[in-house]
Structure formats: C-alpha cells, structure tokens
Amino acid sequence: MVKIARWNDDGGTQSGFMEGDACFALPAGTTVGTLLEAGLAETLRLAEKTVRTAPAVPLGDVTLLAPLVPATIRDFVAFEEHVEGVRKSIDGVAGVVPEWYEAPTFYFTNPHTVTGTGTVIGIPAGCDALDFETEVAAVVGRVPGSDGSNLSAAEAHDHIFGYTVLNDWSARDLQRREMKVSLGPCKGKDFANTLGPWIVTADEFEDRHDAEGFLPISLAVEVNGKAIGQDLLSNMGWPFAELVAYASQDSVVRPGDVLGSGTCGSGCLAELWGRNGSQTPPPLTTGDVVRMTVEGIGTIENTVGTRREAVTRVAARTRPRNRAVTSASASPAGRA
Known part of the structure; x- marks a missing residue:
C-alpha cells in the first residue's frame, strides 16, 4: 500500500x-x-x-502533519441520511429538499486552517455547540493532457490521485445563525479542518469499486472511546468520480484540490440532535477526544482545546435608504 x-x-x-x-x-x-x-x-x-x-x-x-496543503477544499453534502437529520437540527424542518436529489451540492471552505491528526482544536469564540463531521476526501492529481475542465465521470475518476480522512469541524450555533441569511456556512466552518493521517493512493481501491463506481468501505467515529456513528461510503448519493466531474463543469479541478464526501450517516452530533429532539449526545467540550477511522485509509484523532474568549460579531448600522445622488458623489473631488 x-x-x-x-x-x-x-x-x-x-x-x-x-x-x-x-x-x-x-x-x-x-x-x-x-x-x-x-x-x-x-x-x-x-x-x-x-x-x-x-x-x-x-x-x-x-x-x-496534514498530508497536503490543499489548493482548494470543496465539501459536498452527499449522504441523504445526514441531510435528513442535520436539516432538522439546523433548519428546524424535516425531510430532504427535492433539489438535493437533482445534483451534488458543495461549498468552499478554508484551506489555510487545515490541521493534522494529533492537533488540539480550539473552540472558536462564541461557540457553545462544537461538532465534528466524519468524511472521506478525494485528492486531485494531474492527468497528462487534461486541463481538469468539463470532465466526464470516467475522466474525473482518473484525476482522483488518492483518498484521506476528513473531519470538517463545525460550530453549529454560529452556523445556524448565518445559514438563516441564505449564505454560508461561513464562520461556523472555517476555523478548522483535519486531514490525515496520510493519502492512500487511488490504485489501492481500484478493485473495490462496485458496478456504479461506489466504494463500500466503512467510516466510524467515537468520542472519548464511545462509538457515536458508523456508515459505508457507498451510501453516498453519487460516487466520487461524479462529484469531481460536477465540480469541473464550467470550472476546473487542479492538482492539490480536495473534495470532501460530506458527513456520513450518523457521522456528526447535529444529525443525532435532529433525530433525538435534543442535544444528545452533548456538544464537544474542552478535553474531549474525537477519533475517526476509515477502512483502508487510517485513523485521525484530535483533542478539543479551550474556547477563545472574544466578541466577534459586529452589528449592522441602521442607516436611511437615501438613493438621491448628491453633487459631491456625482462629481470627482476638485472638479467645478
């Protein structure tokens, strides 16, 4: 291997x-x-x-350390079971929106806050609901003669260089507020992502894909030694090749890009909160140890650190909506 x-x-x-x-x-x-x-x-x-x-x-x-410094990180939401549970927790509504089934959906997250296994993950300022997300990430490599744009699924498959474990750390209370503005997630997500422990090259999985291109490998997560969730990567709504192909449409994927699967079923606390109707199990606190294992790849483990105490919100100013053009704004400075 x-x-x-x-x-x-x-x-x-x-x-x-x-x-x-x-x-x-x-x-x-x-x-x-x-x-x-x-x-x-x-x-x-x-x-x-x-x-x-x-x-x-x-x-x-x-x-x-993290096995690479990503050029970009696209994180998908490819597990239906996760969407069912976490939507109730975050949005307060049940079910999966019809649009989820129409095409893969992803957001861009922060490559500058990537950490490796063993790193202590601090709780961001203002967060009282720290969570983890258990994922697999595909890492893109170069294919001779390809510019990484408008790929077919078969072409995208060849661009997958390897796989690693991804923990998409989440401040659920910060995320809940900002998602109500119909944009994000933003500060609820960009404080930390853990990748590791290494990249296993794609050839190691070549004979494990099923007829539709899915990988039936197991993902599991535990907190303080207690099992929280387990799923199969093959329960994604789309195989990884289709995620990479979709990302490349009218765009480009390049070597060093990382594409997350999204959280597996039962792979985070918020999904369980939505199903249980309460924050059970409780949010992560200082000293908690989160351990994720993916079959054929490996294990990452991180300890939760202290919360940074700071006020980070800045309220909007209330200003009159005056659209009248003034002479000062219409004329360059100094012009008569």
Whole structure:
C-alpha cells in the first residue's frame, strides 16, 4: 500500500512515503505538491524507489502533519441520511429538499486552517455547540493532457490521485445563525479542518469499486472511546468520480484540490440532535477526544482545546435608504 505523508522530525518538515511503521523522506525540494503535479503513475514509480533507497525513520519518532496543503477544499453534502437529520437540527424542518436529489451540492471552505491528526482544536469564540463531521476526501492529481475542465465521470475518476480522512469541524450555533441569511456556512466552518493521517493512493481501491463506481468501505467515529456513528461510503448519493466531474463543469479541478464526501450517516452530533429532539449526545467540550477511522485509509484523532474568549460579531448600522445622488458623489473631488 502506498501512503503519502508529511511529518515533522529533527530535520524539519518532511514529505514522503509510509510503509509499515516507517517513514521514507523524498529528496530535498520534493513535496507532496510535486507528486500531485507529477501524477499517480510517476508517484508510484517514485514510491518504489524511495522506500528502497531512503533511510527509514520510525513513525514513533515523527509528528504527522496534514498530508497536503490543499489548493482548494470543496465539501459536498452527499449522504441523504445526514441531510435528513442535520436539516432538522439546523433548519428546524424535516425531510430532504427535492433539489438535493437533482445534483451534488458543495461549498468552499478554508484551506489555510487545515490541521493534522494529533492537533488540539480550539473552540472558536462564541461557540457553545462544537461538532465534528466524519468524511472521506478525494485528492486531485494531474492527468497528462487534461486541463481538469468539463470532465466526464470516467475522466474525473482518473484525476482522483488518492483518498484521506476528513473531519470538517463545525460550530453549529454560529452556523445556524448565518445559514438563516441564505449564505454560508461561513464562520461556523472555517476555523478548522483535519486531514490525515496520510493519502492512500487511488490504485489501492481500484478493485473495490462496485458496478456504479461506489466504494463500500466503512467510516466510524467515537468520542472519548464511545462509538457515536458508523456508515459505508457507498451510501453516498453519487460516487466520487461524479462529484469531481460536477465540480469541473464550467470550472476546473487542479492538482492539490480536495473534495470532501460530506458527513456520513450518523457521522456528526447535529444529525443525532435532529433525530433525538435534543442535544444528545452533548456538544464537544474542552478535553474531549474525537477519533475517526476509515477502512483502508487510517485513523485521525484530535483533542478539543479551550474556547477563545472574544466578541466577534459586529452589528449592522441602521442607516436611511437615501438613493438621491448628491453633487459631491456625482462629481470627482476638485472638479467645478
């Protein structure tokens, strides 16, 4: 199995491959981004060479980082069961809107706040309802001769370089307020995303796709050692290739782009709150440990830190709606 990782050790930040319980660093100046630009075939060749020739560093001697610094992150909402539960919790209404079935839906989130497994995740200011979201993410790599635009599902399949685990951390109370403005999510989402523990290359899953292109692999999440939810990736409404293809329509997907599956069924607290009619289980608090495991990929684990105490809301000013054009606004400064 080819696993691609980034880590910190005494030599600083390194990129390379994992085999067993050892890390094998790429040559200086070669990064995970270099591999994504080179494409999957060249990466597999380089992995074989690196594991054979580079010094082995024990996994226990390093600190894993997020396996890449994403160029962009598109996060989909591809699990019907999740939509059913969380819509009741966030919007206060039951059911799935008809538009969900018509096409995949995603939002862009913040690539600058990506963290790795083991990182302490602080609670954002003003949040009393911190939640997690259990997901798988596809990582895009280069395909020779393709510009990544207007892809078919078959073409998009070839652009999937590999897969990693994604925890889309969520401040549900902040999200609930901003979604009422019909835009977002915004501050309810952009404070943290965890990716890891590494990227497993797509060839490892090639013989596991079913006839429609879905991957029947298991996702599970627990908090403080207690199981919270479990689902199969094949319960998505669309296979990953169709998500990537949809993202590319009248747009482009490029090496380093990350596309999340959206939360699996029972993969977050808000979905359970919607079904239970109360915040049961309770929101995450300082010291809670969230552990996510995806079959064939690996496990990420993060501890919840303290909440930042600050007032971040800025109220709108109430101003008269005067649309009259004044002479000052109509004439450039200094003109008679």
